[in-house]
Amino acid sequence: MAPAAQDQAGNRLEAFAATPPQAPEGAPPLHCTADRDWCAEISRDVDQNTSALHVFAGTPTGQPPAATLDLGSDDNDDLALWPSIVRIAGPESGVIVGVERHVSTSYSGGGGAATQLQLIRVRGDHAKPVLNAPVFGSLLIRACFGERDFWLRRGACHDEYNFAGDLTLDPTTAVGPPRLVFATKATTFPAGALRAGDAARGRLRARDLITVPDPACSYRRIFAFDPASDAYAPDRPLPECEAYTVP
Template identity: 35%
Template structure:
């Protein structure tokens, strides 16, 4: 059943000769998000709710035939973690041009979010699981090809007295954020498209560091800006390694857990 869905969906969004593309999904019916021509739609039932997002539903409402909906289980969302759909999809160019019906594949992302609350603050941190969605000869399934830190938002209380409020100009929370973005990279001849991962990590006020006690620091107005951490704001090329069936970075990423762990 999944084979006609993916073949029908692949043709209008095939990557150009110059390389792969990252396609933004658009709103579909209900919680579904679709390719712009609605040839393929994805949905995580109950997304954002407890025990929601435990399966990926794939449908092809614009294919013109009755292919139905395929549901594939996901190993994410345990222990109260939230699950959401990455709002993009990456078509994988076919390498079997001579086949009468070349198998279509896509890279689909699922973001798993961990949340924490603590006195006077809280935060969340997400990981992106990039999944290879496609068909083998008589079978369909998902294979994870990338697991990487993705985003975070943290607020930590920093005022415990009126003097602290004065010292910090009433900026009574340290705020930390981390964001990631995936884009297509120049083709490398690999089995899956090469990708670029870009991240940005910031702290507010600009003098705040999560590993330090910032409550008694006297701030100036000029400190009330976001500081971009040069080490944790990085760019890495991702190449698919068929030996490990995973994407690997061209060089290791730094430890940015002070931003990404709630």
């Protein structure tokens, strides 16, 4: 969870934590701001296998949500609320909440997991997705299939790929909607691991048995609101990093 922050325009990034359970057992977790001005939950329709985001202006006490967004089918996904919220200042007041969509898979001798964050702007009774970004990836891929592989790999029998992304508020924004800073870090183990390549690439050296950063997928972007598309856009395109973010 990003620390609380405020930009020069008055937009704020705050904690949006799960509250102590108050609803009946099995009810979806409710997340709220510290002052309880905003709350949200993700409800699931088991029969239809779909989920929906409900955002409340205040602690829900039986009133309908201020805004609702259909999150679609969740066959293979685990959904959770982003533990932060952005309060938008000025005439375009409202909030930005986030939904984390987590997927995982397993395969012979390894597995992978990844999380995509979808930010949703809530204004009045309208909720609209405005940004999607990868925020987590972790893969473990088997590289040994016999004694010779074990020798070639010096016992390091898995390639590891890890990715983490973090969204924070740009404190320099002086007017208008908040800008968001997206910073990522990607690493591989051992040195030289390449998911698209052959794991048996000759014997590893002792100095290869380290975790190394991937500069191409460790980057920083500024997302600003684009009125033409009614969504957030980065100052530069995001690099292709599916080797880390797609299990």
